[in-house]
Amino acid sequence: MLFNSLDFAIFLPIVFLLYWFVVHRNLRLQNAFIVVASYIFYGWWDWRFLLLIIFSTFVDYSVGYLLHRQEKKRHRKLLLSISILVNLGFLAVFKYYNFFLENFVEAYSFIGGSIRPSSLSLILPVGISFYTFQTLSYTIDIYNRKLQPTKDFIAFSAFVCFFPQLVAGPIERATHLLPQFLQKRSFEYNQAVNGLRQILWGLFKKVVIADNCARYADIIFNSSEDASGSTLVVGAVFFAFQIYGDFSGYSDIAIGTSRLFGFDLMNNFNYPYFSRDIAEFWRRWHISLSTWFRDYLYIPLGGSLGSTWKKVRNIFIIFLVSGFWHGANWTFIAWGALNALYFLPLMVTKRNRKFMGRIAVGKDLPSLHEFAQIALTFMLTCFAWIFFRARDLAHAFQYIGGIFDASLFQFPTFHLDSEVRPLLLLLGAFMIMEWLGRDDAFAIENIGTPWPKPVRWSVYFGIVFLLFYFTGEQQQFIYFQF
Amino acid sequence: MKKFLTFTLFFLALLGFGYLMVAVFVNDGSRERNTYLGALEQKHFRIEQLNEPTIFIAGGSNVAFGTDSRQLEEIYSMPVVNLGIHYGLGVSFITNELKAVVEKGDVVFISLEYLLSGEGDYRVKRQASIIYPEASTYFEADFTKEVRSGLKRTRNNLQYVIDHHLKGIAESGYPKDSFNTYGDIVSTFNNEHHEQLKGKEELQYRDWEGVEILNEFYAFAQRKGVCVYFLYPPYPLSEFQKNETVILKTANYINARLKMDILNRPETFVYADSLFFDMVYHLNATGREKRMKALLEIITTKDEIGRCLQAKSELAHSISAVRNLK
Known part of the structure; x- marks a missing residue:
């Protein structure tokens, strides 16, 4: 079920009340309840998805348990390999099989051969790229002796399937989230209120900003030949x-929802469009994924140590793999490669x-120099997003070719209906809010905290009104397809 | 926890109260009746006035824009009603509407947008039933969808009130009086062709659920003594070239399974983009002329249709003659 759906609006309060009023006295019961609620949440899309996640849970729990008891390096490597093979194997089959097959057939026909293998008609299980990485972090950390495995299977299951972050992250580390399932949670008023505020802001970003921008992005991308x-x-x-609105909005809702249940998830976005260079952008965008790749791929490859050739190789590997993680299409690989070239x-x-630090510290506005850096980084990012959004490489190149045309200096000609002007105003107001809240976890975290309650509540009512008034056509969260 | 629940419930109660105030103020039905879907009332009013075998043209807005009903009426001396209005109503609604109005001796031409949803958009169906209450029998009510469509309706009406009354912005889209008495859209004929047609998309193939619904309607029509024919819709060339593989695959699926006669191929009504008005399925005046010419050629060269229509036409004359005598 989508976060911005009636189903979820009914699901969440029921789960919340049962969690704090019925099962709160017993930790195991509380965790078991989270597992049940999460399986209901996940199975709402398709109950068959549950088979994969349950299997993955069993495998990684067992591997973790056996890894800890095993001293021989060869056997430990074998056990870790099982975990990696199972998790990445799922990804390979569900997400990448047809891609590799199509490219193999094309390459084979290029050299004069002809084969007709059968492709698989498989539905990509929602969130598979996220929870497989999350469970891999468990077994890898045990292998590296950074974590002790848990004997509590229920707590581990809850860690794997925790519904707020199951389908689109943040990709949590076992070292951060699993201990929270192993200790009693008690209701904290400020944490819960903060959670609600973050949910509200996340909904605003998703429903008002992302869905409305999607409408115009779709029009332009779908008719790019004429634009x-x-x-x-x-x-x-x-x-x-x-x-940005879609993904960071989802993360805000996920983090805010977790707070309602007494959990603290990692921050996933840190105002990336205020970055002053690409390196900073990648420290602020999809933080959970980029740090995952840094810790489990980049550093084991040698990181930034070694020869220049090795550093270049490692950077390319990281960005190409990161691109490929997003989808089985050459456009994502091109997007990754472009970011590697930027970096x-x-x-x-x-x-x-x-x-590494905050932007415009102690100042209301960035300096001209900072503004230019932010603008340049944003433009480079937008350029790379063309590959991310395009249907295929041909479409991406056609789109880029269309930009570098004499018509670049003409006024935009797409259908500017009466709704785009309010949207542009909203975008401006949104960026101002984000700028003002850039030192907080989310833009409205501390908004109006010194103000009287009626005034603060008026702001919240205003946001809800904007949510209601500017609701665009409901769009699936982009990252669900990954 | 008590404080949290108290404040949250109070906040939600205030929100609910605010919403109800707005809903009561804006949802009086006046806006819906003047919109494009308001033409539904006119179309059914025309049907109620008719007392003889009729030619019905049904489908989405491709039919509303692409049909010259008067031409058909003149050739076959049978009244024509263009029921085509909005693709959002879905195949089920369109066929249920037909079931409610067709009588023995009627002829039905169905032209549907590619891969048109069987279910349709609940909000559009609900809006149709606000304008024409009988339409509520053309689809099944669903509580959660009612709530969602209710929220959307309030939002749309609120936007209308703000745009129209406070900002003086005219409602976009085609108003009710865009249609002539037959149910054809005529108001846009003098308007310029839009360079960038709206509604362009990349079609995704699926085994179209509309076939089963149409077959079920066909069985009903046969029992009732109604002739039914299927037509592929008019479509811009650029979109056809982009979606050709999916369209032809869909056509193969339809041709293999649809029980009613299919009068044309998808390519038949593919025209240059310049013959469309503003959206992918909306022909302009010249486009409509071309399409009607092609359609009439199809109908007249396929003998059984001519016989069907001729038989109905004779029947219509007989019925009229008898009624006049009375």
Whole structure:
């Protein structure tokens, strides 16, 4: 069920009340209840998806238990390999089989051969890319002796399937989330109120910003052959806001919902469009995934140690794999490669850690220089998003070719109906809110905290009104397809 | 916890109260009756006035834009009603509507948008039933969908009130008086062709559920003595080239399973983009002329249809003659 759906609006309060009023006295019961609720949530899409996640849970729980008891390095490697093979195997079959098959057939026909293998008609289980990585972090951390396995199977199951973050992250580490299932949770008023506020903001980003930007991004991308260069630029910008609102909005709802149940999830987005260079962007965008790749792929490969060739190789591997994680299409690989090209000069010149702190500290506005850096980084990001959104590489290149045309300097020509102007105003107001709240976990975390309650509540009513008034056509969360 | 629940419930209660106030104010039905779907009332009013075998054209807006009912009426001396209005009503609604109005001796031409949803959009169906209450029998009510469509309706009406009354912005789309008495859209004929047609999409193939619904309607029509024919819709060339594989695969699926006669192929009504008005299925005046010419050619060259229509036409004359005598 989608977070912005009536089903979830009914599901959440029921689960919340049962959690805190019926099962709260016993930790095991509380965790078991989370498992049941999460399986209902996940099975709502398709009950068959549950078979995979339950199997994955059993395998990784067993591997973790056996890993801890095993001292011989060869056997430990074998056990870890089982976990990796099972989890990545699921991904390979459900997500990548047809892609590899199609490309193999094309390559074979290129050299003169001809084969007709049968492709698989498989539904991609929602969230598979997320929970497989989450459970892999468990077994890898046990292998590296950073974590003790848990004997509590119920707690482990709850860690794997916890419904707020099951289908689109944040991808939690076992070292961070699993201990929270092993200790009693008690209701905290401020945590719950903060959670509700974050849910509200997440809904605003998803329903108002993302879904409305999606409408115009879709129009422009679907008719890109006829659009002027300036229109295509606008389309890329709309998509940039669509994907940010969609994904960070989902993360906010996930984190806020978790708070209602006494859990603390990691922050997944840290105002990435205020980044001053690409390296900073990648420290602020989809943090849970980028840190996962850093810790479990980049560092084991050698990271930024070793020769320049090795560093370049590792950067490309990370970004290409990250691109490929998003989907079985050459466009995602191209997107990853482009980001690697953006990142490389910074790394080679050792400037990739230049912007580690806050933006415009102690100032209301960025300096002109900072603004130029933010604008340039945003433009580079938008350019890369073209590959992410395009149907295929041909469409991406056609889109880019359309931008670099004399019509780039004309006024955008797509259908500007009466609804786009309010949307543009909303986008402006949204970015102002994000800027003002850039030091907080989410933009409205501390909004109006010194104000009287009626005034604060008026702001919340205002956001709910905007949610109601500007609700776009309901769109699936983009990252559900990953 | 008590404080949290108290404040949350109070907040929700205030929200609910605010929503009810807005809903009562804006949902008086006046807006819906003046919109495009308001034409549904006119179409059914025309049907109620008719007392003889009739030619019905049914489908989404491709039919509303692409049919010259008067031409058909003149050739076959039978009244024509263009029921085509909105693809959002879905195949089920369209066939249920037909079931409610067809009588023995009628002829039905169904032209549906590609891969048109069997179920349709609940909100559009609910809006149709607000305008024309009888339409509530054309679909099954669903509580959660009622709640959702109710919320959307309130939102749309609120937007209308703000845009129309406060900002003076005219409602977009086609108003009720875009239609002539036959149910054809005529108001857009003098309007310029839009360079960028709306509604462009990449069709995704599926085994179309509409076939089963149409077959069920066909069985009903046969029992009732009604002739039914299926037509592929008019479609812009650029979209056809983009979606050709999916369209032809869909056509193969339909041709293999649909029991009613199919009068054309998908390519028959593919026209240059310039012959469409503003959206993918909406022909302009010239496009409609071309399509009607092609359609009439099809109907007249396929003998059984001519016989069917001729028989109905004779029947219509007989019925009229008898009624006049009375």
